[in-house]
Amino acid sequence: MTDEFFYGVTLSSSHQSETWDPEAKAEYPRSNKLVIRQALLGPDAKPDELNVIQVEAMSLQEAVKLPVAVLKVGESRHVRLDIEFPDAPVTFTLVQGSGPVHLIGHHLLGALLEEFEDMEEMEEEMLDE
Template sequence: MEDMIPTMESYIFGCELSAKTNHYTFKVEEDDDFEPNLSLCTISLGAEAKDEYNVVEVTGRDHNDEDITVPIATLKLSCQTMINLDNFVIQPPVTFRLKSGSGPVMLSGQVMVAPTPLDSEDDDEEEESGDSDEEEEELTPIKPANKKMRN
């Protein structure tokens, strides 16, 4: 029987931030077989928004696995009601917070779930050993071919 190759799946994501609910944390249960990512597409003001600055910030993990908080959107009804993030991808857990303003602010995107490669440690070891074999081959001197001219 052929091995089934897992495929990437995606799900719609959406949340609303307001004065009543000013933060939302997106997290998933850890699973060694799948690696989820959140791809944000748009952040927009809701129909009930006032003409005030609404600042949305995100707290996630940086490459050193430390928390980092950065603003990702500043919206105002009279000048900018929506921004396109062009698939801003972040790994959970991540917290979105309405830092200022009363909203409502809508965040939308998709959750992408990719299968984790099986035996990734074994593959890394093979690649490392493969690299060393290649280096050894490169260091092996090449003997010139005998040049015999025939007339």
């Protein structure tokens, strides 16, 4: 079964980094996926300050660390990202600026993938009969 949850986190001077790592806390293994839809600079952000969100995540062959959003009042307060993280852990850090930056998206628990795997196994069992 696939479950889906709203996801929202706020980074600021007082909470500069957040790690998404649901597998570390899980009682039994399920696949997890995080989708970040947008980054939004809060209404009280300082004018003229560049706010930079950096992400650390695993790619196919290596760990990657790079900025994913650069936000500034009057220039780009909202950024649509639609970035997907199929593997935990993922760390978001406010590496420049004082924010607050709100990251909004959703968290999928038990991916659709499993459904197809199940179907495939079922098919194979049917063919074996």
